[in-house]
Amino acid sequence: MNLYDTIEKKDETAILVGVITQEQDEAKVEEYLDELAFLALTAGATEHARFTQKITKPNPKTFVGAGKLEDIAAYVKTHDIQMVIFDDELSPSQLRNIENALNTKILDRSNLILDIFAKRARTAEARTQVELAQYEYLLPRLTRMWTHLSRQKGGIGMRGPGETEIETDRRIIRDKISLLKDKLKKIDKQKATQRKGREQMIRAALVGYTNVGKSTLMNLLTKSDVFAENKLFATLDTTVRKVVVGNLPFLLSDTVGFIRKLPHHLVDSFKSTLDEVRESDVLIHVVDISHPNFEDHINTVKETLKDLNSLDKATIMIFNKIDAFTYVKKDEDDLTPKVRENYSLEELMKTWMAKENYPCIFISAEKKINIDGLRDLLYETIKDQHLKIYPHRLLY
Template sequence: MLEKEVIDFEKSIIVGIITQNQSEDKLNEYLDELEFLTFTAGGTVVKRFSQKMDKPNPKTFVGTGKLEEIKYFIKDNDIKTVIFDDELTPSQSKNITKELDCKVLDRTNLILDIFAQRAETSYARTQVELAQCQYLLPRLTGMWTHLERQKGGIGMRGPGETEIETDRRIVRDRISLLKDKIKVIDKQMATQRSNRGAMVRVALVGYTNVGKSTLMNAVGKSDVFVENKLFATLDTTVRKTVIKNLPFLLSDTVGFIRKLPTQLVESFKSTLDEV
């Protein structure tokens, strides 16, 4: 059974860099986390690649020699996905994908994918979709590279650009709509919070997968979903709990993680409001 699970997992490699601001020990810590994120998303990490650099290469994130090494490893080991520990710029993502000819993700992309898998309620799905749209908007141009390969540069300047602009407008409109939807739900949640009155409130706050939901189930006799994966809980759960005749409200919150995508910080403000 276990063997079948491993076979079904997407073969991946992860890539990070050692800089003046990020020591080798710190990078290994981040890569451990990235490996767990990959497992949570449905992948298995076959190998880690790292390189010592003053700063990321503006074109390919890592150096050309390291990229070549990664390229050969992908071909020899049938790797499906390459995941970078830092957020890639749209041009870096485009250049790396062109060079490696396989699926290229960064940490932000991976976390957004996990959040999309985990979002159960309408509110969580709205927040995740907003974050995905904000991440996608500056990267739309890179998604037309498949047309460039087919047709080259001639004839692409007019219609191609029009298509991209149309897509941008659709995504911008969607972002605006989602923001309005979140504002309405935020007001409803603020009203709910004010209706709870002066009861003592306890919030379980901590790193993702540290055991907040397990603790809540034990203390509050709740049935909050628990799993040994990152971000098992996305929606804040509030339960009325009584210990030794003292009633209080116990809330389980979304877990913290290092290098959290800025899009999610923005769209999860109301979740943090519970704290």
């Protein structure tokens, strides 16, 4: 069985666990756990309960304190919970200690995301990338994983080796990793050759937080049928399509969505996919304006782009899903300061148009609102880049 193979099961019940620290207050932890619940749902699990603990820093042995772990253990036993998911990456010793205490399947955020990627991978390239990330995650956790898998077979977090027997020791795993890296190097060279063949046109890349509507927008602009779904990481495989706005052609790529606390294994493994971002001439940053934490999402994307040395590229910011935007109107006699929920869409438009250093536009890709305005903005941006990069080449 390959790492990326999946096993169909009915939804599993899960407990979510997070810690409140100096770095993340209670509101932030609840926001992270909401996202973790969506990740779990995407993987096929249903949230049954969540536990949080205020603590100076995570316990190096058990992540949460002994008393909180006892509370979780009692809840697991009483309600026959099938897994407990922690909202941070756990060390191998933490995983082992927590599993011994709770006697059920334990996942951390990284393992959950890896599982979703394994489920979503469709092409040979994406499967190779996911498989490499999984092996790199498994390597320091081999002892725990094998004893764990002997008791729990299949299901979320278990879309990998081990259902057969412990034939994979550290040496074999390292050999696997080496082979997969060599395979990805060959894929990188093939991709680089393909990109060289596309150098006659401006290249634009859709970037953004996961589940903001990039694939829906891709389908709208290219009249293609890229897979789109209201779940996290619906798109793993980079899709490149030719787009024509006015009489000006350019290449548009749809890339994997970003997320907070993205496992570094995935960032490294998806190098060839992210090269579409690195080597693009224009970034089209898509934002879900209806999400209550869209500003945090913007910052996460910018941090990731900074890590990719791509933050200084020509950029358009598209605020999508304006049809789903809601706000609470503030009473005229209310003297308290305005909060995010009290800003109308029109006020946000003015705020963001003035705040950002690059063009912004507000649309709904699903409802096809303001798409003509988007096409006009794309035309001007692509034309400017074309004249800068290919000053002696006719536009059409």
